Amino acid sequence: MPRSISAPTFHLDVVISNAGNSLSGDTENATEEETHKEIETLFFGTARVTTRAIENMRQNGAVIFNTSSLVGVCAFPGHAYYHASIFAVAGSQNLWGSGNASILEHIDAWRTAKAKVEGLLKDLDDLKNVSAMGQGS
Numbered sequence: 001m002p003r004s005i006s007a008p009t010f011h012l013d014v015v016i017s018n019a020g021n022s023l024s025g026d027t028e029n030a031t032e033e034e035t036h037k038e039i040e041t042l043f044f045g046t047a048r049v050t051t052r053a054i055e056n057m058r059q060n061g062a063v064i065f066n067t068s069s070l071v072g073v074c075a076f077p078g079h080a081y082y083h084a085s086i087f088a089v090a091g092s093q094n095l096w097g098s099g100n101a102s103i104l105e106h107i108d109a110w111r112t113a114k115a116k117v118e119g120l121l122k123d124l125d126d127l128k129n130v131s132a133m134g135q136g137s
Helices: 032-057 080-091 124-128
Strands: 014-017 063-069 101-107
Touching (some): 014 032
């Protein structure tokens, strides 16, 4: 395997990116270190992977597939920096004119150790209790 994705013998056709981290709670209680980790993982991590891949993919045309969640479409209390990062990923997906396709898929529901949110848009009334957000089961 080449040491660099820009090596002439290395060719990428598809990149699938699914970064994950969740900082939950009151925005004013988040430390600068926690905030940086959130944005570094979700936005800059995705941006670095995409940028490095484009260097290799530009000549041949390719697809970049980034997964996201519904919070890339709408925001809820208790996750300010998560939402900011996901909105930034959505805003950085413009590859028109590059010869590559970029797809950002907003998945309906994710199950993780930190959060269990199903049918988010169907159950908005259940989200009134913000303290329950971000607790795993």
